[in-house]
Structures are given as C-alpha cells and as structure tokens.
Amino acid sequence: MSNERTYIMIKPDGxxxxxxxxxxxxxxxxxxxxxxxxxxxxxxxxxxxxxADLSSKPFFGGLVSYMCSGPVVAMVWEGKDVVKTGRxxxxxxxxxxxxxxxxxxxxxxxVGRNVIHGSDAVESANHEIGLWFPxxxxxxxxxxxxxxxx
Ligand code: RTP
Numbered sequence: 826m827s828n829e830r831t832y833i834m835i836k837p838d839g840x841x842x843x844x845x846x847x848x849x850x851x852x853x854x855x856x857x858x859x860x861x862x863x864x865x866x867x868x869x870x871x872x873x874x875x876x877a878d879l880s881s882k883p884f885f886g887g888l889v890s891y892m893c894s895g896p897v898v899a900m901v902w903e904g905k906d907v908v909k910t911g912r913x914x915x916x917x918x919x920x921x922x923x924x925x926x927x928x929x930x931x932x933x934x935x936v937g938r939n940v941i942h943g944s945d946a947v948e949s950a951n952h953e954i955g956l957w958f959p960x961x962x963x964x965x966x967x968x969x970x971x972x973x974x975x
Contacts, residue, residue: 827905827974830860830962831944832953833915837895839940840864844932845898848941851914851928856973857904861954861962864896875956887937899957905974908950911943 835848853859867875872892879885902911916927920939923930933940944950954962 827970828903829905829907829947829950830901830903830954831908831911831950832942832957833900833902833911833944834942834957835898835900836892836938836940836942837897838891838933838938840896840898842932842940844928844940847932848928849900852900852902852911855904855910855914856969857902857907857911858967859900860903860964861901861958862898863958864898866896867892869893871956875953884937891937901954901958901962908944908947912945915941915943 833848833852835845839845839848849859849862869889872889873880875892876885876888879888882888904910914928916923916929918929918939919936920929920933921936925931928941929939944953
C-alpha cells in the first residue's frame with residue numbers, strides 16, 4: 826500500500842548537530858512523502874509513554890533524559906513499505922553495527938546517541954503517530970506519485 830505511514834523522529838543530538846535537513850533529504854529523495862512535521866520539546870511523561878515498552882531496561886532513565894535534553898523534530902512519512910524501508914534507511918539500533926550509507930552508520934557512534942527514531946511495525950507506527958500528532962496530519966495529494974509508483 827503506497828499510503829503506509831511511519832513515525833520518524835530526529836532526536837535531540839540529531840537536531841543539535843545540524844542533521845535535520847540531511848535526514849529529511851534522505852527520506853524525500855527515496856520518494857517518500859512528508860505528511861507532518863514539527864519541532865518540539867519533549868516532557869518526561871511523553872518520553873516515558875513513547876518508550877513505555879522499554880521501561881524495565883537499565884538504560885530507560887538515561888534514554889528518557891536524552892529524549893528530554895533538547896528539541897526533537899517529529900515527522901510522519903508516507904509511502905509503500907515505508908516502515909520497513911525507513912528502518913533500513915536509519916540503520917541498526919547500535920551505530921557500531923549500522924552499515925555505511927545508513928543514517929546511523931554515517932552520522933553517529935554510540936547507541937545512546939543514535940540521532941533518529943523510526944517505528945518498527947505498522948501497528949506501532951499508527952500508535953506513535955497518534956501519540957505525537959493528536960491534532961492529525963496534513964492531507965494533500967502529492968503531484969509526483971506517477972513518477973514513483975507504476
Ligand atoms: P528507536 O526506537 O529509537 O528507533 O530505536 P530502536 O527501535 O532501533 O531500538 P530500541 O531497542 O527500541 O531502543 C530504543 C532506543 O533506546 C536507546 N538504547 N540504548 N544503552 C543501551 O544499551 C541502549 N539500547 C537502546 C537507543 O537510543 C535506542 O534507539
């Protein structure tokens with residue numbers, strides 16, 4: 826389905842390091858459509874909600890502090906298999922294991938400063954989009970679809 830959506834978030838280190846334009850360009854050049862985007866500060870409660878499934882992990886406290894350490898850029902991207910392909914564009918969780926050519930493989934070193942988040946499944950994408958964009962996303966018809974899909 827070409828209207829699959831994923832939640833992509835540039836984490837505080839990605840924003841501070843000036844990687845916003847680079848990351849947006851990688852998703853856009855692939856052919857995906859940007860449906861929503863905002864820069865925002867994250868509260869502790871919101872970060873805890875987003876990463877609720879990791880609450881028992883020893884790194885949870887550090888992860889929540891990291892997510893609240895500066896503004897993030899929250900986005901919704903759309904396109905065929907965008908969840909799976911988005912994860913490929915991002916690279917492995919630990920940048921040490923990320924291939925060159927992926928965002929984490931090219932721009933970071935440590936798992937605790939891995940610059941970007943991407944939903945890991947369609948169900949979690951829908952949940953995360955609702956969590957970060959309760960106001961909804963921008964509906965419009967991108968003109969270039971015929972140049973991307975048969
Ligand atoms: P994300 O949700 O941020 O896209 O990352 P992910 O699916 O690739 O990995 P996940 O296991 O869900 O971990 C979420 C984030 O927690 C931090 N982390 N730190 N110190 C550690 O061992 C450790 N492990 C994970 C990373 O920021 C990871 O992206």
